Amino acid sequence: MKKIQFYKYQGTGNDFVLIDNRQGQFDGSDQSLIESLCHRRFGIGADGLMLLEKSEKSSFTMRYYNSDGRESTMCGNGGRCIAAFAVDIGVVEAGEYFSFDAVDGTHEAIVESDIVSLKMVDVEGIRKLDEGLFLDTGSPHFIKFVDDPSQIDVFKEGTFWRNHELFAPDGTNVNFVGPVKNGEVDMRTFERGVEDETWSCGTGAVASAIGSFFKTGKGNRFSMHIPGGELTVTFDTAGEEKFENIWLKGPAKFVFEGAI
Numbered sequence: 001m002k003k004i005q006f007y008k009y010q011g012t013g014n015d016f017v018l019i020d021n022r023q024g025q026f027d028g029s030d031q032s033l034i035e036s037l038c039h040r041r042f043g044i045g046a047d048g049l050m051l052l053e054k055s056e057k058s059s060f061t062m063r064y065y066n067s068d069g070r071e072s073t074m075c076g077n078g079g080r081c082i083a084a085f086a087v088d089i090g091v092v093e094a095g096e097y098f099s100f101d102a103v104d105g106t107h108e109a110i111v112e113s114d115i116v117s118l119k120m121v122d123v124e125g126i127r128k129l130d131e132g133l134f135l136d137t138g139s140p141h142f143i144k145f146v147d148d149p150s151q152i153d154v155f156k157e158g159t160f161w162r163n164h165e166l167f168a169p170d171g172t173n174v175n176f177v178g179p180v181k182n183g184e185v186d187m188r189t190f191e192r193g194v195e196d197e198t199w200s201c202g203t204g205a206v207a208s209a210i211g212s213f214f215k216t217g218k219g220n221r222f223s224m225h226i227p228g229g230e231l232t233v234t235f236d237t238a239g240e241e242k243f244e245n246i247w248l249k250g251p252a253k254f255v256f257e258g259a260i
């Protein structure tokens with residue numbers, strides 16, 4: 001059987017298998033193959049897998065799969081990692097803005113050493129719920145404000161909200177978000193499709209930063225403290241519940257490569 005050349009990257013501890021699929025040799029519909037590549041005991045181990053493919057109008061296309069093997073909605077950290085990968089394999093240049101296509105639209109990005117900034121889609125339509133906020137930042141996110149995220153049983157409570165009828169039929173990612181202190185926020189995320197806590201979630205960090213603004217009525221730059229490090233989210237407000245020019249910034253790094 002022909003081997004698959006892969007590259008492993010991580011963005012603040014959200015880790016991914018990357019495959020250069022510009023020749024179309026990898027079958028993205030093979031759910032059990034993707035699940036086994038992401039498996040932490042039997043495979044390479046990752047929260048998700050991405051294919052870098054050709055695009056007609058941008059530098060490349062990003063296709064994202066969760067570790068359950070299913071193609072899903074936007075992954076912010078994945079977008080930052082695939083941008084770093086695109087530089088490393090010579091598809092785009094470091095230090096210059098470029099664009100790529102993803103499931104939620106076209107994204108701008110820039111790679112400066114191992115720091116990657118990614119422009120996210122505009123956000124509007126925040127659902128106010130008794131227990132928190134629900135918004136879509138490219139992927140669906142429920143924000144539950146808590147006093148101290150470090151005290152939360154993220155697996156247990158995350159599983160409960162991820163499968164709650166409020167978010168049926170697609171389910172949601174779940175973020176436990178602490179109070180804002182000088183623009184800094186602690187957060188932890190349970191991810192749909194990984195079905196566990198991950199060390200970081202980019203679309204979740206964006207949702208939590210916007211949620212923090214929504215709750216406090218101030219700030220447009222937030223340092224999000226997550227188990228895997230720190231992400232910075234900046235945005236402009238455009239009307240009461242509309243957010244534009246949203247940027248997600250933080251480290252994204254190559255880990256290892258191989259063939260399997």
Ligand SMILES: N[C@@H](CCC[C@H](N)C(=O)O)C(=O)O
Pocket residue numbers: 014066072073074075076077078139140173191192193194198200201202203204
């Ligand atoms: N880790 C991601 C989010 C990936 C998508 C999510 N699991 C879903 O299926 O909704 C991020 O960094 O945004």
